[in-house]
Amino acid sequence: MAEQEILKEFEILETGSQFISSNFKGLQKKFGGRFIAIENKEVVANADTFDDIRRMLDVQKLNFSKIIVQFIPREGEIILY
Amino acid sequence: MIFNIDLIKEAGAERLLFNIVSMHPHSFGGIISVVDTGSPRTIISAGAASKLKISATGEKALPICGFGRGSIPCRKLDKFKFIIKSPEGKTKSVEMPVYVVDVPALNNLSQEMRISAYQIDTIIGLDFLISQKMRLIADFKNNMAYFEEI
Numbered sequence: 001m002a003e004q005e006i007l008k009e010f011e012i013l014e015t016g017s018q019f020i021s022s023n024f025k026g027l028q029k030k031f032g033g034r035f036i037a038i039e040n041k042e043v044v045a046n047a048d049t050f051d052d053i054r055r056m057l058d059v060q061k062l063n064f065s066k067i068i069v070q071f072i073p074r075e076g077e078i079i080l081y
Numbered sequence: 082m083i084f085n086i087d088l089i090k091e092a093g094a095e096r097l098l099f100n101i102v103s104m105h106p107h108s109f110g111g112i113i114s115v116v117d118t119g120s121p122r123t124i125i126s127a128g129a130a131s132k133l134k135i136s137a138t139g140e141k142a143l144p145i146c147g148f149g150r151g152s153i154p155c156r157k158l159d160k161f162k163f164i165i166k167s168p169e170g171k172t173k174s175v176e177m178p179v180y181v182v183d184v185p186a187l188n189n190l191s192q193e194m195r196i197s198a199y200q201i202d203t204i205i206g207l208d209f210l211i212s213q214k215m216r217l218i219a220d221f222k223n224n225m226a227y228f229e230e231i
Contacts, residue, residue: 006104010164020113028091054131076093
């Protein structure tokens with residue numbers, strides 16, 4: 001895999017993780033308890049289940065492997081692993 | 082060399098997010114993971130395994146490993162290759178054993194279990210710190226966190 005492709009992948013991740021960390025409260029208010037799909041600092045889909053997100057991205061013809069999918073916990077909900 | 086970690090600082094939702102890029106054969110792609118020093122092992126989530134088609138089929142079948150709500154089937158991958166990146170854009174290749182959620186087995190479980198399992202992020206556990214000889218710095222007051230090679 002070319003170094004350029006790897007760095008491009010990191011760019012997508014960094015944009016996504018910084019978007020999540022900077023906007024977490026707002027995301028929680030709007031999408032708490034749901035899965036969201038993020039592309040270029042924009043939530044392009046949200047759904048109750050991971051499978052539904054995948055289906056929605058398929059319908060939108062978005063490249064699933066290049067989209068960040070994240071579960072957003074509800075406000076006040078603490079997730080322990 | 083250091084490797085930056087993003088912080089979520091919201092009260093009650095504090096979290097350390099760390100980006101990795103999978104170089105596993107036929108499974109190239111990015112994963113946002115959660116740094117969890119309470120976990121002894123690194124675990125590739127159901128979402129990441131499904132999205133990047135990281136298959137553990139053929140690898141060591143494990144008993145159910147317990148994390149999250151209830152137990153989730155997973156398998157051990159003896160060699161998982163991924164890349165981490167420094168703030169200066171330098172990359173470091175990592176190869177270490179990880180656990181991967183067994184998506185085909187998970188799909189045989191109840192809808193409730195599947196939904197619950199997919200809510201769990203990829204976890205970077207203590208084994209990453211130990212095997213890669215890293216220290217973890219997390220300074221929430223100054224909004225700064227990173228791994229540093231020892």
